[in-house]
Amino acid sequence: MTTRTVVSGTANDRWLAADRARMWEDAEVVGVERRAAAALLRLRLVEVPDLLPGQYYLVRLAVDAPPGVVEQAYSLCSSPYPRSTEVEIAVREVPGGRVSPLLARQVEVGDLLQVRGPFGFLTWTEHDGGPLGLVGAGTGVAPLVSIVRYASARRLAVPMTLLCSSRDRMTALLVDELEALARVLPWFKLVHTYTRNAHDPSARYRRRIDADMLAEVFETQEHTPRPTLYYVAGPGDMVIATRSMLGSLGVVDDVIYSEDHA
Numbered sequence: 001m002t003t004r005t006v007v008s009g010t011a012n013d014r015w016l017a018a019d020r021a022r023m024w025e026d027a028e029v030v031g032v033e034r035r036a037a038a039a040l041l042r043l044r045l046v047e048v049p050d051l052l053p054g055q056y057y058l059v060r061l062a063v064d065a066p067p068g069v070v071e072q073a074y075s076l077c078s079s080p081y082p083r084s085t086e087v088e089i090a091v092r093e094v095p096g097g098r099v100s101p102l103l104a105r106q107v108e109v110g111d112l113l114q115v116r117g118p119f120g121f122l123t124w125t126e127h128d129g130g131p132l133g134l135v136g137a138g139t140g141v142a143p144l145v146s147i148v149r150y151a152s153a154r155r156l157a158v159p160m161t162l163l164c165s166s167r168d169r170m171t172a173l174l175v176d177e178l179e180a181l182a183r184v185l186p187w188f189k190l191v192h193t194y195t196r197n198a199h200d201p202s203a204r205y206r207r208r209i210d211a212d213m214l215a216e217v218f219e220t221q222e223h224t225p226r227p228t229l230y231y232v233a234g235p236g237d238m239v240i241a242t243r244s245m246l247g248s249l250g251v252v253d254d255v256i257y258s259e260d261h262a
């Protein structure tokens, strides 16, 4: 028997697959904002979840192609504080993908999505300490945004520097929100590197992340405390390379937390 937890009277169950083991909960899409970099989906869960900043949910859709159902991971970019039934994910369309084009283009307010979570260990709270060195590429920026938003919402003032690698400003995830936070939070620094735009003055760097960049951003800034913890998220090759480069700068592996997004 299929379970259905319809959250509102207008909800649309077209994406729901059979869930005989009752492992999934239904979340209602209550907000959709389609941007060039990603679609921001606001989901309303049935109950207030126990979340840590940086965690992700699995999203499962019924699809036309065999086996008829497919699931993918999406990081929460919202702050888990104050506690709420609503969470936000940022979905970047992968051309030819099974799930992301549907989430990015076709899902609408009122649709129900099956979700499961939270999962993930790329998490931070005030009990973990700091300062933090955050390195994100592509959608790997999303869990780091959740951490910065959480610290802001709790007024924690733990120094954090986010090095954000994107192709260009158009594809930089949540760029306006991050820049707004950097303007008002004296403890938060945002550094962009754009790999495909050699002219944009809003980026400090215009190349892929390398060891010199990591050293300049995190290790040799005179007035910024050196991070005691690093959080790295993005494509697998970027994560491996960044861990290795941080190692070459003398950062021990134990203080580097990372998550692959592909």
Ligand SMILES: Cc1cc2nc3c(=O)[nH]c(=O)nc-3n(C[C@H](O)[C@H](O)[C@H](O)COP(=O)(O)OP(=O)(O)OC[C@H]3O[C@@H](n4cnc5c(N)ncnc54)[C@H](O)[C@@H]3O)c2cc1C
Pocket (backbone or CB within 6 Å): 056, 072, 073, 074, 075, 076, 089, 090, 091, 092, 093, 094, 095, 096, 097, 098, 099, 100, 101, 120, 139, 142, 143, 259, 260, 261, 262
């Ligand atoms: C822990 C975790 C957190 C994640 N968080 C986010 C997030 O916040 N936002 C987000 O948009 N995505 C996120 N992802 C990626 C997401 O789970 C999917 O992999 C992505 O949306 C593609 O799914 P798809 O079904 O559209 O593509 P698929 O049907 O799985 O893949 C289609 C084709 O694209 C290739 N491909 C798959 N993923 C990527 C990629 N990311 N970039 C380039 N090519 C790819 C595949 O090799 C395949 O050839 C996360 C992944 C993980 C593991």
